[in-house]
Amino acid sequence: MILNEYARISPVGDSAIRIEFGKDIDLTTYHRIQIFIKLFHDAKINFHKEMIPSFASVTIEFDAITIMRKIAEQHTIIDINPYDWVRQQIEPLLTQEVNELVLEKTIIDLPVCYGGEYGPDLQYVADYHHMTVEEVIKKHGEAEYLVYMLGFAPGFPFLGGLNPEIATPRKQAPRLKIEAGSVGIAGSQTGVYPIETPGGWQIIGRTPIDLFRPEHKEPTLLKGGVWLRFKAISVEEFNTIKGGLANVDHMR
Structure with missing residues:
Protein backbone atom coordinates (compact mmCIF):
# COMPACT_ATOMS: atom_id res chain seq x y z
CA MET A 1 0.00 0.00 0.00
CA ILE A 2 1.14 3.55 -0.79
CA LEU A 3 -0.78 6.13 1.18
CA ASN A 4 -0.19 8.83 -1.41
CA GLU A 5 -2.78 7.13 -3.61
CA TYR A 6 -5.46 8.11 -1.10
CA ALA A 7 -4.08 11.20 0.67
CA ARG A 8 -5.20 14.76 0.03
CA ILE A 9 -3.16 17.49 1.75
CA SER A 10 -4.49 20.97 2.48
CA PRO A 11 -3.72 23.91 4.81
CA VAL A 12 -5.81 24.71 7.88
CA GLY A 13 -5.20 28.38 8.59
CA ASP A 14 -1.56 29.43 8.85
CA SER A 15 -0.43 26.94 11.50
CA ALA A 16 -1.90 23.53 10.66
CA ILE A 17 -2.02 20.99 7.86
CA ARG A 18 -4.66 18.35 7.16
CA ILE A 19 -4.14 15.00 5.45
CA GLU A 20 -7.40 13.37 4.33
CA PHE A 21 -7.46 9.63 3.68
CA GLY A 22 -11.04 9.19 2.55
CA LYS A 23 -14.56 10.53 2.76
CA ASP A 24 -16.40 7.76 4.59
CA ILE A 25 -16.56 6.56 8.17
CA ASP A 26 -15.20 3.06 7.66
CA LEU A 27 -12.44 0.70 8.77
CA THR A 28 -10.44 1.12 5.56
CA THR A 29 -10.00 4.85 6.09
CA TYR A 30 -9.36 4.30 9.80
CA HIS A 31 -6.51 1.87 9.01
CA ARG A 32 -4.92 4.35 6.59
CA ILE A 33 -4.93 6.96 9.35
CA GLN A 34 -3.34 4.58 11.84
CA ILE A 35 -0.62 3.62 9.33
CA PHE A 36 0.19 7.29 8.74
CA ILE A 37 0.36 8.02 12.48
CA LYS A 38 2.78 5.11 12.95
CA LEU A 39 4.95 6.28 10.04
CA PHE A 40 4.97 9.81 11.43
CA HIS A 41 6.06 8.71 14.90
CA ASP A 42 8.60 6.20 13.57
CA ALA A 43 10.20 8.99 11.52
CA LYS A 44 10.69 10.94 14.78
CA ILE A 45 9.39 14.14 13.22
CA ASN A 46 9.19 16.72 15.99
CA PHE A 47 8.05 19.97 14.40
CA HIS A 48 4.43 19.54 15.43
CA LYS A 49 2.55 20.85 18.45
CA GLU A 50 -0.35 18.43 18.28
CA MET A 51 -1.70 15.66 16.07
CA ILE A 52 -5.49 15.38 15.85
CA PRO A 53 -6.96 12.29 14.13
CA SER A 54 -10.61 12.27 13.10
CA PHE A 55 -12.94 9.99 11.14
CA ALA A 56 -11.20 10.48 7.79
CA SER A 57 -8.21 12.78 8.32
CA VAL A 58 -5.29 13.80 10.51
CA THR A 59 -4.69 17.46 11.34
CA ILE A 60 -1.21 18.46 12.48
CA GLU A 61 -0.74 21.75 14.29
CA PHE A 62 2.65 23.46 14.13
CA ASP A 63 4.34 26.63 15.36
CA ALA A 64 4.85 28.76 12.26
CA ILE A 65 7.41 31.03 13.93
CA THR A 66 9.58 28.09 15.03
CA ILE A 67 9.44 26.65 11.52
CA MET A 68 10.39 30.00 9.99
CA ARG A 69 13.52 29.88 12.15
CA LYS A 70 14.27 26.38 10.84
CA ILE A 71 13.80 27.61 7.28
CA ALA A 72 16.11 30.55 7.91
CA GLU A 73 18.81 28.15 9.16
CA GLN A 74 18.52 25.99 6.05
CA HIS A 75 18.10 28.61 3.31
CA THR A 76 20.24 31.56 2.35
CA ILE A 77 17.15 33.13 0.83
CA ILE A 78 13.80 32.40 2.45
CA ASP A 79 11.71 31.26 -0.48
CA ILE A 80 9.36 28.81 1.22
CA ASN A 81 6.53 29.30 3.72
CA PRO A 82 5.92 27.17 6.86
CA TYR A 83 3.04 25.22 5.30
CA ASP A 84 5.09 24.17 2.26
CA TRP A 85 8.02 23.25 4.52
CA VAL A 86 5.79 21.03 6.68
CA ARG A 87 4.28 19.48 3.57
CA GLN A 88 7.77 18.60 2.34
CA GLN A 89 8.40 16.71 5.61
CA ILE A 90 5.17 14.75 5.30
CA GLU A 91 5.10 13.83 1.61
CA PRO A 92 7.96 11.26 1.79
CA LEU A 93 5.97 9.31 4.39
CA LEU A 94 3.05 9.07 1.99
CA THR A 95 5.15 7.60 -0.83
CA GLN A 96 6.58 4.71 1.19
CA GLU A 97 5.45 1.18 0.41
CA VAL A 98 3.81 -0.02 3.65
CA ASN A 99 2.02 -3.11 4.88
CA GLU A 100 -1.37 -3.25 6.52
CA LEU A 101 -1.26 -2.85 10.29
CA VAL A 102 -2.46 -5.64 12.54
CA LEU A 103 -4.30 -3.72 15.23
CA GLU A 104 -4.98 -5.23 18.63
CA LYS A 105 -8.70 -5.45 19.34
CA THR A 106 -9.56 -4.35 22.86
Missing part, protein backbone atom coordinates in the same frame (compact mmCIF):
# COMPACT_ATOMS: atom_id res chain seq x y z
CA ILE A 107 -13.27 -4.64 23.71
CA ILE A 108 -14.96 -2.84 26.60
CA ASP A 109 -18.43 -3.90 27.74
CA LEU A 110 -20.48 -0.92 28.90
CA PRO A 111 -23.62 -1.61 30.96
CA VAL A 112 -26.66 0.40 29.87
CA CYS A 113 -30.11 0.74 31.41
CA TYR A 114 -32.41 1.28 28.41
CA GLY A 115 -35.68 3.20 28.41
CA GLY A 116 -37.69 4.75 31.22
CA GLU A 117 -36.26 7.87 32.82
CA TYR A 118 -32.81 6.86 31.58
CA GLY A 119 -33.88 6.52 27.92
CA PRO A 120 -36.73 8.94 27.27
CA ASP A 121 -36.43 8.66 23.46
CA LEU A 122 -36.31 4.88 23.21
CA GLN A 123 -40.01 4.63 22.40
CA TYR A 124 -39.67 7.34 19.75
CA VAL A 125 -36.81 5.43 18.07
CA ALA A 126 -38.88 2.25 18.15
CA ASP A 127 -41.94 3.99 16.69
CA TYR A 128 -39.82 5.72 14.03
CA HIS A 129 -38.70 2.30 12.75
CA HIS A 130 -41.97 0.45 13.45
CA MET A 131 -40.22 -1.78 15.95
CA THR A 132 -40.70 -2.75 19.56
CA VAL A 133 -38.37 -1.25 22.16
CA GLU A 134 -37.02 -4.76 22.73
CA GLU A 135 -35.99 -4.99 19.07
CA VAL A 136 -34.21 -1.62 19.26
CA ILE A 137 -32.34 -2.68 22.41
CA LYS A 138 -31.34 -5.97 20.78
CA LYS A 139 -30.08 -4.33 17.61
CA HIS A 140 -28.21 -1.65 19.57
CA GLY A 141 -26.60 -4.16 21.90
CA GLU A 142 -25.59 -6.88 19.47
CA ALA A 143 -23.06 -4.75 17.55
CA GLU A 144 -19.42 -3.98 18.32
CA TYR A 145 -18.54 -0.30 17.93
CA LEU A 146 -15.13 1.09 17.07
CA VAL A 147 -14.19 4.29 18.91
CA TYR A 148 -12.92 6.35 15.99
CA MET A 149 -12.16 9.43 18.06
CA LEU A 150 -13.08 11.46 21.13
CA GLY A 151 -14.56 14.94 20.80
CA PHE A 152 -17.40 17.40 21.43
CA ALA A 153 -17.02 16.94 25.21
CA PRO A 154 -14.21 15.37 27.31
CA GLY A 155 -14.27 11.63 26.65
CA PHE A 156 -17.25 11.67 24.24
CA PRO A 157 -16.75 8.66 21.92
CA PHE A 158 -17.71 8.90 18.27
CA LEU A 159 -18.56 5.34 17.34
CA GLY A 160 -18.85 3.47 14.09
CA GLY A 161 -20.93 0.36 13.59
CA LEU A 162 -24.52 1.35 14.36
CA ASN A 163 -27.03 -0.96 12.71
CA PRO A 164 -28.61 1.18 9.93
CA GLU A 165 -31.99 -0.30 10.84
CA ILE A 166 -32.05 1.88 13.98
CA ALA A 167 -30.36 5.01 12.57
CA THR A 168 -32.55 7.94 13.66
CA PRO A 169 -32.36 11.70 12.97
CA ARG A 170 -31.36 14.10 15.73
CA LYS A 171 -34.04 15.89 17.68
CA GLN A 172 -35.28 19.04 15.94
CA ALA A 173 -34.88 21.01 19.19
CA PRO A 174 -31.88 19.99 21.33
CA ARG A 175 -32.34 19.47 25.05
CA LEU A 176 -30.71 22.04 27.32
CA LYS A 177 -29.60 19.29 29.70
CA ILE A 178 -28.58 15.70 29.07
CA GLU A 179 -27.33 13.68 32.02
CA ALA A 180 -23.81 12.27 32.10
CA GLY A 181 -23.76 8.66 30.93
CA SER A 182 -26.67 9.09 28.52
CA VAL A 183 -26.52 6.84 25.46
CA GLY A 184 -27.94 8.32 22.29
CA ILE A 185 -28.45 7.94 18.56
CA ALA A 186 -27.99 10.71 16.00
CA GLY A 187 -28.29 9.78 12.35
CA SER A 188 -26.05 6.78 11.65
CA GLN A 189 -24.06 7.13 14.88
CA THR A 190 -24.42 6.24 18.51
CA GLY A 191 -22.48 7.74 21.40
CA VAL A 192 -22.31 8.30 25.16
CA TYR A 193 -22.41 11.68 26.90
CA PRO A 194 -19.54 11.66 29.44
CA ILE A 195 -20.65 14.86 31.19
CA GLU A 196 -23.89 16.78 31.65
CA THR A 197 -24.35 18.97 28.58
CA PRO A 198 -26.95 20.21 26.11
CA GLY A 199 -27.44 17.96 23.10
CA GLY A 200 -29.74 16.84 20.33
CA TRP A 201 -29.21 13.08 20.22
CA GLN A 202 -32.11 10.67 20.75
CA ILE A 203 -31.47 9.33 24.26
CA ILE A 204 -32.24 5.62 24.57
CA GLY A 205 -30.45 4.68 27.81
CA ARG A 206 -27.81 5.53 30.38
CA THR A 207 -24.70 3.87 31.74
CA PRO A 208 -23.76 4.03 35.42
CA ILE A 209 -20.07 4.06 34.46
CA ASP A 210 -18.17 7.36 34.46
CA LEU A 211 -16.50 7.90 31.10
CA PHE A 212 -14.77 11.11 32.21
CA ARG A 213 -12.83 11.04 35.49
CA PRO A 214 -10.72 14.20 35.74
CA GLU A 215 -9.13 13.08 39.01
CA HIS A 216 -7.50 10.04 37.32
CA LYS A 217 -4.14 9.97 35.58
CA GLU A 218 -6.01 8.82 32.46
CA PRO A 219 -9.18 10.93 32.71
CA THR A 220 -11.09 9.28 29.85
CA LEU A 221 -12.20 5.67 30.14
CA LEU A 222 -12.30 5.22 26.36
CA LYS A 223 -9.77 6.13 23.70
CA GLY A 224 -9.56 5.94 19.95
CA GLY A 225 -9.03 2.42 18.64
CA VAL A 226 -10.83 0.45 21.33
CA TRP A 227 -14.12 -1.34 20.69
CA LEU A 228 -17.29 -0.93 22.70
CA ARG A 229 -20.24 -3.23 23.36
CA PHE A 230 -23.43 -2.19 25.17
CA LYS A 231 -24.83 -4.64 27.71
CA ALA A 232 -28.44 -4.17 28.81
CA ILE A 233 -28.99 -4.03 32.58
CA SER A 234 -31.97 -3.43 34.86
CA VAL A 235 -32.69 -0.35 36.96
CA GLU A 236 -31.66 -2.32 40.04
CA GLU A 237 -28.34 -3.26 38.47
CA PHE A 238 -27.83 0.37 37.41
CA ASN A 239 -28.32 1.59 40.98
CA THR A 240 -26.04 -1.13 42.40
CA ILE A 241 -23.22 -0.28 39.99
CA LYS A 242 -23.67 3.48 40.36
CA GLY A 243 -23.59 3.29 44.13
CA GLY A 244 -20.97 0.60 44.55
CA LEU A 245 -18.10 1.36 42.20
CA ALA A 246 -15.44 3.90 43.00
CA ASN A 247 -13.59 3.21 39.74
CA VAL A 248 -13.93 1.14 36.59
CA ASP A 249 -10.34 0.11 35.95
CA HIS A 250 -11.44 -3.52 35.97
CA MET A 251 -13.28 -2.86 32.69
CA ARG A 252 -10.10 -2.30 30.74
Whole structure:
Protein backbone atom coordinates (compact mmCIF):
# COMPACT_ATOMS: atom_id res chain seq x y z
CA MET A 1 0.00 0.00 0.00
CA ILE A 2 1.14 3.55 -0.79
CA LEU A 3 -0.78 6.13 1.18
CA ASN A 4 -0.19 8.83 -1.41
CA GLU A 5 -2.78 7.13 -3.61
CA TYR A 6 -5.46 8.11 -1.10
CA ALA A 7 -4.08 11.20 0.67
CA ARG A 8 -5.20 14.76 0.03
CA ILE A 9 -3.16 17.49 1.75
CA SER A 10 -4.49 20.97 2.48
CA PRO A 11 -3.72 23.91 4.81
CA VAL A 12 -5.81 24.71 7.88
CA GLY A 13 -5.20 28.38 8.59
CA ASP A 14 -1.56 29.43 8.85
CA SER A 15 -0.43 26.94 11.50
CA ALA A 16 -1.90 23.53 10.66
CA ILE A 17 -2.02 20.99 7.86
CA ARG A 18 -4.66 18.35 7.16
CA ILE A 19 -4.14 15.00 5.45
CA GLU A 20 -7.40 13.37 4.33
CA PHE A 21 -7.46 9.63 3.68
CA GLY A 22 -11.04 9.19 2.55
CA LYS A 23 -14.56 10.53 2.76
CA ASP A 24 -16.40 7.76 4.59
CA ILE A 25 -16.56 6.56 8.17
CA ASP A 26 -15.20 3.06 7.66
CA LEU A 27 -12.44 0.70 8.77
CA THR A 28 -10.44 1.12 5.56
CA THR A 29 -10.00 4.85 6.09
CA TYR A 30 -9.36 4.30 9.80
CA HIS A 31 -6.51 1.87 9.01
CA ARG A 32 -4.92 4.35 6.59
CA ILE A 33 -4.93 6.96 9.35
CA GLN A 34 -3.34 4.58 11.84
CA ILE A 35 -0.62 3.62 9.33
CA PHE A 36 0.19 7.29 8.74
CA ILE A 37 0.36 8.02 12.48
CA LYS A 38 2.78 5.11 12.95
CA LEU A 39 4.95 6.28 10.04
CA PHE A 40 4.97 9.81 11.43
CA HIS A 41 6.06 8.71 14.90
CA ASP A 42 8.60 6.20 13.57
CA ALA A 43 10.20 8.99 11.52
CA LYS A 44 10.69 10.94 14.78
CA ILE A 45 9.39 14.14 13.22
CA ASN A 46 9.19 16.72 15.99
CA PHE A 47 8.05 19.97 14.40
CA HIS A 48 4.43 19.54 15.43
CA LYS A 49 2.55 20.85 18.45
CA GLU A 50 -0.35 18.43 18.28
CA MET A 51 -1.70 15.66 16.07
CA ILE A 52 -5.49 15.38 15.85
CA PRO A 53 -6.96 12.29 14.13
CA SER A 54 -10.61 12.27 13.10
CA PHE A 55 -12.94 9.99 11.14
CA ALA A 56 -11.20 10.48 7.79
CA SER A 57 -8.21 12.78 8.32
CA VAL A 58 -5.29 13.80 10.51
CA THR A 59 -4.69 17.46 11.34
CA ILE A 60 -1.21 18.46 12.48
CA GLU A 61 -0.74 21.75 14.29
CA PHE A 62 2.65 23.46 14.13
CA ASP A 63 4.34 26.63 15.36
CA ALA A 64 4.85 28.76 12.26
CA ILE A 65 7.41 31.03 13.93
CA THR A 66 9.58 28.09 15.03
CA ILE A 67 9.44 26.65 11.52
CA MET A 68 10.39 30.00 9.99
CA ARG A 69 13.52 29.88 12.15
CA LYS A 70 14.27 26.38 10.84
CA ILE A 71 13.80 27.61 7.28
CA ALA A 72 16.11 30.55 7.91
CA GLU A 73 18.81 28.15 9.16
CA GLN A 74 18.52 25.99 6.05
CA HIS A 75 18.10 28.61 3.31
CA THR A 76 20.24 31.56 2.35
CA ILE A 77 17.15 33.13 0.83
CA ILE A 78 13.80 32.40 2.45
CA ASP A 79 11.71 31.26 -0.48
CA ILE A 80 9.36 28.81 1.22
CA ASN A 81 6.53 29.30 3.72
CA PRO A 82 5.92 27.17 6.86
CA TYR A 83 3.04 25.22 5.30
CA ASP A 84 5.09 24.17 2.26
CA TRP A 85 8.02 23.25 4.52
CA VAL A 86 5.79 21.03 6.68
CA ARG A 87 4.28 19.48 3.57
CA GLN A 88 7.77 18.60 2.34
CA GLN A 89 8.40 16.71 5.61
CA ILE A 90 5.17 14.75 5.30
CA GLU A 91 5.10 13.83 1.61
CA PRO A 92 7.96 11.26 1.79
CA LEU A 93 5.97 9.31 4.39
CA LEU A 94 3.05 9.07 1.99
CA THR A 95 5.15 7.60 -0.83
CA GLN A 96 6.58 4.71 1.19
CA GLU A 97 5.45 1.18 0.41
CA VAL A 98 3.81 -0.02 3.65
CA ASN A 99 2.02 -3.11 4.88
CA GLU A 100 -1.37 -3.25 6.52
CA LEU A 101 -1.26 -2.85 10.29
CA VAL A 102 -2.46 -5.64 12.54
CA LEU A 103 -4.30 -3.72 15.23
CA GLU A 104 -4.98 -5.23 18.63
CA LYS A 105 -8.70 -5.45 19.34
CA THR A 106 -9.56 -4.35 22.86
CA ILE A 107 -13.27 -4.64 23.71
CA ILE A 108 -14.96 -2.84 26.60
CA ASP A 109 -18.43 -3.90 27.74
CA LEU A 110 -20.48 -0.92 28.90
CA PRO A 111 -23.62 -1.61 30.96
CA VAL A 112 -26.66 0.40 29.87
CA CYS A 113 -30.11 0.74 31.41
CA TYR A 114 -32.41 1.28 28.41
CA GLY A 115 -35.68 3.20 28.41
CA GLY A 116 -37.69 4.75 31.22
CA GLU A 117 -36.26 7.87 32.82
CA TYR A 118 -32.81 6.86 31.58
CA GLY A 119 -33.88 6.52 27.92
CA PRO A 120 -36.73 8.94 27.27
CA ASP A 121 -36.43 8.66 23.46
CA LEU A 122 -36.31 4.88 23.21
CA GLN A 123 -40.01 4.63 22.40
CA TYR A 124 -39.67 7.34 19.75
CA VAL A 125 -36.81 5.43 18.07
CA ALA A 126 -38.88 2.25 18.15
CA ASP A 127 -41.94 3.99 16.69
CA TYR A 128 -39.82 5.72 14.03
CA HIS A 129 -38.70 2.30 12.75
CA HIS A 130 -41.97 0.45 13.45
CA MET A 131 -40.22 -1.78 15.95
CA THR A 132 -40.70 -2.75 19.56
CA VAL A 133 -38.37 -1.25 22.16
CA GLU A 134 -37.02 -4.76 22.73
CA GLU A 135 -35.99 -4.99 19.07
CA VAL A 136 -34.21 -1.62 19.26
CA ILE A 137 -32.34 -2.68 22.41
CA LYS A 138 -31.34 -5.97 20.78
CA LYS A 139 -30.08 -4.33 17.61
CA HIS A 140 -28.21 -1.65 19.57
CA GLY A 141 -26.60 -4.16 21.90
CA GLU A 142 -25.59 -6.88 19.47
CA ALA A 143 -23.06 -4.75 17.55
CA GLU A 144 -19.42 -3.98 18.32
CA TYR A 145 -18.54 -0.30 17.93
CA LEU A 146 -15.13 1.09 17.07
CA VAL A 147 -14.19 4.29 18.91
CA TYR A 148 -12.92 6.35 15.99
CA MET A 149 -12.16 9.43 18.06
CA LEU A 150 -13.08 11.46 21.13
CA GLY A 151 -14.56 14.94 20.80
CA PHE A 152 -17.40 17.40 21.43
CA ALA A 153 -17.02 16.94 25.21
CA PRO A 154 -14.21 15.37 27.31
CA GLY A 155 -14.27 11.63 26.65
CA PHE A 156 -17.25 11.67 24.24
CA PRO A 157 -16.75 8.66 21.92
CA PHE A 158 -17.71 8.90 18.27
CA LEU A 159 -18.56 5.34 17.34
CA GLY A 160 -18.85 3.47 14.09
CA GLY A 161 -20.93 0.36 13.59
CA LEU A 162 -24.52 1.35 14.36
CA ASN A 163 -27.03 -0.96 12.71
CA PRO A 164 -28.61 1.18 9.93
CA GLU A 165 -31.99 -0.30 10.84
CA ILE A 166 -32.05 1.88 13.98
CA ALA A 167 -30.36 5.01 12.57
CA THR A 168 -32.55 7.94 13.66
CA PRO A 169 -32.36 11.70 12.97
CA ARG A 170 -31.36 14.10 15.73
CA LYS A 171 -34.04 15.89 17.68
CA GLN A 172 -35.28 19.04 15.94
CA ALA A 173 -34.88 21.01 19.19
CA PRO A 174 -31.88 19.99 21.33
CA ARG A 175 -32.34 19.47 25.05
CA LEU A 176 -30.71 22.04 27.32
CA LYS A 177 -29.60 19.29 29.70
CA ILE A 178 -28.58 15.70 29.07
CA GLU A 179 -27.33 13.68 32.02
CA ALA A 180 -23.81 12.27 32.10
CA GLY A 181 -23.76 8.66 30.93
CA SER A 182 -26.67 9.09 28.52
CA VAL A 183 -26.52 6.84 25.46
CA GLY A 184 -27.94 8.32 22.29
CA ILE A 185 -28.45 7.94 18.56
CA ALA A 186 -27.99 10.71 16.00
CA GLY A 187 -28.29 9.78 12.35
CA SER A 188 -26.05 6.78 11.65
CA GLN A 189 -24.06 7.13 14.88
CA THR A 190 -24.42 6.24 18.51
CA GLY A 191 -22.48 7.74 21.40
CA VAL A 192 -22.31 8.30 25.16
CA TYR A 193 -22.41 11.68 26.90
CA PRO A 194 -19.54 11.66 29.44
CA ILE A 195 -20.65 14.86 31.19
CA GLU A 196 -23.89 16.78 31.65
CA THR A 197 -24.35 18.97 28.58
CA PRO A 198 -26.95 20.21 26.11
CA GLY A 199 -27.44 17.96 23.10
CA GLY A 200 -29.74 16.84 20.33
CA TRP A 201 -29.21 13.08 20.22
CA GLN A 202 -32.11 10.67 20.75
CA ILE A 203 -31.47 9.33 24.26
CA ILE A 204 -32.24 5.62 24.57
CA GLY A 205 -30.45 4.68 27.81
CA ARG A 206 -27.81 5.53 30.38
CA THR A 207 -24.70 3.87 31.74
CA PRO A 208 -23.76 4.03 35.42
CA ILE A 209 -20.07 4.06 34.46
CA ASP A 210 -18.17 7.36 34.46
CA LEU A 211 -16.50 7.90 31.10
CA PHE A 212 -14.77 11.11 32.21
CA ARG A 213 -12.83 11.04 35.49
CA PRO A 214 -10.72 14.20 35.74
CA GLU A 215 -9.13 13.08 39.01
CA HIS A 216 -7.50 10.04 37.32
CA LYS A 217 -4.14 9.97 35.58
CA GLU A 218 -6.01 8.82 32.46
CA PRO A 219 -9.18 10.93 32.71
CA THR A 220 -11.09 9.28 29.85
CA LEU A 221 -12.20 5.67 30.14
CA LEU A 222 -12.30 5.22 26.36
CA LYS A 223 -9.77 6.13 23.70
CA GLY A 224 -9.56 5.94 19.95
CA GLY A 225 -9.03 2.42 18.64
CA VAL A 226 -10.83 0.45 21.33
CA TRP A 227 -14.12 -1.34 20.69
CA LEU A 228 -17.29 -0.93 22.70
CA ARG A 229 -20.24 -3.23 23.36
CA PHE A 230 -23.43 -2.19 25.17
CA LYS A 231 -24.83 -4.64 27.71
CA ALA A 232 -28.44 -4.17 28.81
CA ILE A 233 -28.99 -4.03 32.58
CA SER A 234 -31.97 -3.43 34.86
CA VAL A 235 -32.69 -0.35 36.96
CA GLU A 236 -31.66 -2.32 40.04
CA GLU A 237 -28.34 -3.26 38.47
CA PHE A 238 -27.83 0.37 37.41
CA ASN A 239 -28.32 1.59 40.98
CA THR A 240 -26.04 -1.13 42.40
CA ILE A 241 -23.22 -0.28 39.99
CA LYS A 242 -23.67 3.48 40.36
CA GLY A 243 -23.59 3.29 44.13
CA GLY A 244 -20.97 0.60 44.55
CA LEU A 245 -18.10 1.36 42.20
CA ALA A 246 -15.44 3.90 43.00
CA ASN A 247 -13.59 3.21 39.74
CA VAL A 248 -13.93 1.14 36.59
CA ASP A 249 -10.34 0.11 35.95
CA HIS A 250 -11.44 -3.52 35.97
CA MET A 251 -13.28 -2.86 32.69
CA ARG A 252 -10.10 -2.30 30.74
